[in-house]
Amino acid sequence: MTKGELPVHPLDQALALKPxxxxxxxxxxSQDYANMVGPFGGTTGAILLRAVLSHDELLGEPVSLxxxxxxxxxxxxxxxxxxxxxxxxxxxHWWVEMLQGEQVVTFATVVTARRRDTWASTxxxxxxxxxxxxxxxxxxxxxxxxxxxxxxxxxDGELMGEPDRDNPSRSRLWIRDRPSRPLDFVxxxxxxxxxxxxxxIRRPKLVPIGTVSLSTYFHACGEQLASAGTEHVxxxxxxxxxxxxxxxxxxxxxxxxxxLLATTHQVVYFKE
Amino acid sequence: MTKGELPVHPLDQALALKPxxxxxxxxxxSQDYANMVGPFGGTTGAILLRAVLSHDELLGEPVSLxxxxxxxxxxxxxxxxxxxxxxxxxxxHWWVEMLQGEQVVTFATVVTARRRDTWASTxxxxxxxxxxxxxxxxxxxxxxxxxxxxxxxxxDGELMGEPDRDNPSRSRLWIRDRPSRPLDFVxxxxxxxxxxxxxxIRRPKLVPIGTVSLSTYFHACGEQLASAGTEHVxxxxxxxxxxxxxxxxxxxxxxxxxxLLATTHQVVYFKE
Numbered sequence: 039m040t041k042g043e044l045p046v047h048p049l050d051q052a053l054a055l056k057p058x059x060x061x062x063x064x065x066x067x068s069q070d071y072a073n074m075v076g077p078f079g080g081t082t083g084a085i086l087l088r089a090v091l092s093h094d095e096l097l098g099e100p101v102s103l104x105x106x107x108x109x110x111x112x113x114x115x116x117x118x119x120x121x122x123x124x125x126x127x128x129x130x131h132w133w134v135e136m137l138q139g140e141q142v143v144t145f146a147t148v149v150t151a152r153r154r155d156t157w158a159s160t161x162x163x164x165x166x167x168x169x170x171x172x173x174x175x176x177x178x179x180x181x182x183x184x185x186x187x188x189x190x191x192x193x194d195g196e197l198m199g200e201p202d203r204d205n206p207s208r209s210r211l212w213i214r215d216r217p218s219r220p221l222d223f224v225x226x227x228x229x230x231x232x233x234x235x236x237x238x239i240r241r242p243k244l245v246p247i248g249t250v251s252l253s254t255y256f257h258a259c260g261e262q263l264a265s266a267g268t269e270h271v272x273x274x275x276x277x278x279x280x281x282x283x284x285x286x287x288x289x290x291x292x293x294x295x296x297x298l299l300a301t302t303h304q305v306v307y308f309k310e
Numbered sequence: 311m312t313k314g315e316l317p318v319h320p321l322d323q324a325l326a327l328k329p330x331x332x333x334x335x336x337x338x339x340s341q342d343y344a345n346m347v348g349p350f351g352g353t354t355g356a357i358l359l360r361a362v363l364s365h366d367e368l369l370g371e372p373v374s375l376x377x378x379x380x381x382x383x384x385x386x387x388x389x390x391x392x393x394x395x396x397x398x399x400x401x402x403h404w405w406v407e408m409l410q411g412e413q414v415v416t417f418a419t420v421v422t423a424r425r426r427d428t429w430a431s432t433x434x435x436x437x438x439x440x441x442x443x444x445x446x447x448x449x450x451x452x453x454x455x456x457x458x459x460x461x462x463x464x465x466d467g468e469l470m471g472e473p474d475r476d477n478p479s480r481s482r483l484w485i486r487d488r489p490s491r492p493l494d495f496v497x498x499x500x501x502x503x504x505x506x507x508x509x510x511i512r513r514p515k516l517v518p519i520g521t522v523s524l525s526t527y528f529h530a531c532g533e534q535l536a537s538a539g540t541e542h543v544x545x546x547x548x549x550x551x552x553x554x555x556x557x558x559x560x561x562x563x564x565x566x567x568x569x570l571l572a573t574t575h576q577v578v579y580f581k582e
Contacts, residue, residue, distance in 0.1 A: 104376045141396075153554040253523070279573070280432075281430030281431070284373055
């Protein structure tokens with residue numbers, strides 16, 4: 039950092055990509071976002087999305103992102119390759135992959151589109167919960183580094199806490215980047231993977247887990263995300279089913295003003 | 311059909327793939343499953359899944375399937391190419407694409423895995439609804455051909471009906487292949503796209519729509535699907551948000567005995 043420059047946010051450091059060719063970048067995992075083994079999946083997915091958003095053939099804004107975690111990402115350098123598979127008049131379908139040692143470790147498909155004002159309606163209800171300012175910050179003791187980059191304020195469904203009687207797999211929490219950072223598509227995509235594995239809430243038991251596939255649907259456009267600013271967003275996450283070595287979880291992410299910004303779904307491997 | 315042979319089910323006709331090389335097949339769209347324009351997306355996705363399940367390197371059973379509808383599928387012939395991107399000890403990540411005139415029209419990523427008995431719990435409640443036998447069959451008047459291949463019995467949320475006051479985007483229906491056919495992964499994957507676009511239930515208004523991305527998580531193993539047999543399954547579908555030209559919808563698919571077989575999510579383009 040040169041004198042007078044603002045420090046780069048840890049998230050932007052983690053997502054830094056150096057162009058090496060058209061549609062090809064180099065990057066490195068960030069220790070700030072380390073998980074138990076390898077990096078936090080939210081940043082891995084955000085790196086893939088960032089590559090698409092940096093591509094010179096990009097059309098529109100993200101509508102959906104599906105990230106498949108094919109193999110463990112090793113700490114260190116990686117390469118990212120993005121290419122449009124199909125460009126339509128108002129939408130585009132993307133392939134993007136992360137390589138280490140010429141092996142695919144993570145890949146994603148992305149749909150981008152020109153968003154336009156249309157008829158609109160939100161079908162799920164914005165939960166009535168206490169404001170972030172009235173809730174204690176989640177203590178990061180005994181967790182890997184990545185949650186330290188989020189200010190989490192749990193309404194209920196805390197990590198390894200007492201499961202709620204009526205909604206034993208559910209967590210509701212206010213969350214934002216720490217230090218605070220204006221919300222955008224890449225930070226929102228990372229945040230959509232920041233809900234702890236539902237099995238740690240529901241059983242609650244710490245067992246080996248790993249997300250295998252994560253899909254995020256963006257309901258907000260870039261302008262709406264920008265107006266959410268650096269405020270906390272509200273996340274509501276729950277599981278539908280655990281069994282035969284996998285569980286799913288779904289979440290809604292709301293702006294403080296009650297706009298549904300994204301819905302996200304994932305399927306997670308678990309042991310035992 | 312030679313004398314003495316059983317007739318091939320229309321779904322199996324629609325999903326027929328002729329091997330042309332390792333990991334490469336030819337097929338053709340089926341008029342039975344025609345939609346307003348091109349084929350029903352459920353069969354398109356099921357064809358991609360079927361290719362993976364036919365591949366000689368397959369490991370395990372489907373855990374997740376994400377289908378991206380990149381461009382309209384034209385009536386007629388297509389080619390399907392499937393390849394494993396990563397094979398782990400107990401799981402596998404797949405790429406599969408449908409080509410017409412050497413252009414990608416639809417593609418999918420699939421996770422397969424060896425499923426094992428583990429701790430299990432279903433978090434969503436099996437709805438209390440009348441049995442299929444007490445409900446009238448959905449009338450196929452004025453709809454394209456594909457719904458004619460399903461026996462649908464709506465509990466509520468009928469196509470272009472009166473939206474439910476409390477759940478205006480929700481449909482609950484018993485559904486099975488017509489004629490009946492034992493449930494398996496390909497038929498279940500097609501059925502997960504057989505819930506009418508939520509905008510036709512919620513507004514209700516017939517506007518141009520098209521699914522852009524569809525993810526299905528399989529909670530049941532092949533054995534459980536086989537034991538569901540030819541009975542109706544119960545589908546519960548709803549939207550979370552409509553706006554800026556897209557909406558999402560999510561659904562659960564239950565066996566008649568109350569086992570959660572699959573959860574499925576999609577994001578859909580709409581006009582106006």
